[in-house]
Amino acid sequence: MLSKFFQSRLLNILLGFLQRFKLQRIRIFFLLFAAGLGLVLFVSACSSNTSDRVATTQVTATPNQSAAASSTAVRIGFQKAGTILSALKAKGDLEKALASSGASVTWTEFPSGPPMLEAINAGSIDFGYTGESPPIFAQAAGTPLVYVAYDPWSPKGEAIVVHKDSPIKTVADLKGKKVAFAKGSNTNYLVVKALEKAGLQYSDIQVTPLQPADARAAFEGKNVDAWAIWDPYLALAEKATGARTLIDATGLAPNRGYYLAAKSFSEAHADTLKTVLDEVKKVSDWAKNNPAEVAKFLSPALGIDAEVLELAEKRRDYGVLPITDEVIAGQQQVADAFYKIKLVPKQISVKDIVWRN
Incomplete structure (x- = not known):
């Protein structure tokens, strides 16, 4: 009896174990099935959402691209003392000329040419006007710009001045003296050529790089010995302080002005650029014939x-002229002079960045 009891008991234990084992397998199966089903639903949902987002992006991108294609924002850099672009801004004629094409105009003021061309390099503006030196430095630095036209301006429109009671009588007397000018500007080239003519090296002076407003304060405060500057600041220094002209650019530098554009803008919006130049020329012609009114x-x-x-306007010339081989050769001389004294890090070819419209 005892033996049968234990046998029966053992059999019950085994049956119970098997039943629990089956249940456990069934539970595992259902757990795995549920997990797999959940994963499939999750992936399906994600794919659906992604498709929805892609579809939405494609639908909304098309109108934006169409709007960009049908309108252009012409971003112009100007110097307050730059007669033509300042007058064009004030008159509002460019905005009217571009209105029919859906283009708009924005204006950004700069103290001189070098920071303006830095803005072209940064992609902040499309068009601007500077003296002859800034584009040399910009090209050497890799700025993607092109020459689109030039302004003859005048060698009389820039000079190196000293205080009216200064003992400095000649350029040679500048040796060891503080000379202020905007580094990389057209007057930077004037200083280089004036020193060269006087038999001095660029290193013979104490270069004091200052923008016009700061240079004017330094000059009037006699914190610098000389100031290389362009009109109308030159005329102002002569009138307000009795500044004496040591030498102007006659025979040293052509002192041309250049209209410049971002290369990408000139390629993508050639017709718009031509309209801009047409309006600039109209204002230039008006200014040439009306110096008193311009003033x-x-x-x-x-x-x-x-x-x-008015003094400044009467001693300058005007024009929005095409870039000729002669003008290119003149700019190349400026570039070569700066490279010779290591003011620019490499030799450049000016003709490589002339707009061929």
């Missing part, structure tokens, strides 16, 4: 007496 027009914006501005 009165710009006086409030510049904070300079109209009498001083």
Whole structure:
């Protein structure tokens, strides 16, 4: 009896174990099935959402691209003392000329040419005007720009001045003296050529790089010995302080001005660029024939007496002219002079960045 009891008991234990084992397998099966089903549903949902997002992006991108293609924002850099672009901005004629094509215009003021061309390099502006030196430095630095036209301006429109009571009588007397100018500007080239003519090296002077407003304060405070500057600041220094001209650019530098554009803008919006140049020329022609009116027009914006501005206007020339081989050769001389004294890090070819429209 005892033996049968234990046998029966053992059999019950085994049956119970098998039943629990089956249940456990069934539970595992269902758990795995549920997990797999959940994963499939999750992937399906994600794929659906991703498709929805892609579809939405494609639908919304098309109108934006169409809007970009049908309108252009022309971003212009100008110097307050730059007669033509300042007048063009004030008159509003460019905005009217571009309105029919859906293009708009924005204006950004700069103290001089070098920071303006830095803005072209940064992609912040499309068009601007500077003296002859800034584009040399910009090209050497790899800025993607092109020459689109030039302005003859005048060698009389820039000079190196000293205080009216200064003992400095010749350029040779500048040896060891502090000379202020905007580094990389057109007057930087004037200084280089003036020193060369006087038999001095660029290193013979104490270069004091200052933008016009700061240079004017330093000059009037006699914190510098000389100042290389362009009109109308030159005319202002002569009128306000009796500054004496040591030498102007006659026979040293052509002192041309250049209209420049971002390379990408000139390639993508050639027709718009031509319209801009047409409007610039109209204002230039008006300014050439009306120096007194130009002076009165710009006086409030510049904070300079109209009498001083008129002096500056009368000793300059005007024009929006195509870039010729002669002009390119002149710019190449500027580039070579800067490279010779290591002001630019490499030799450049000016003709490589002339707009061929």
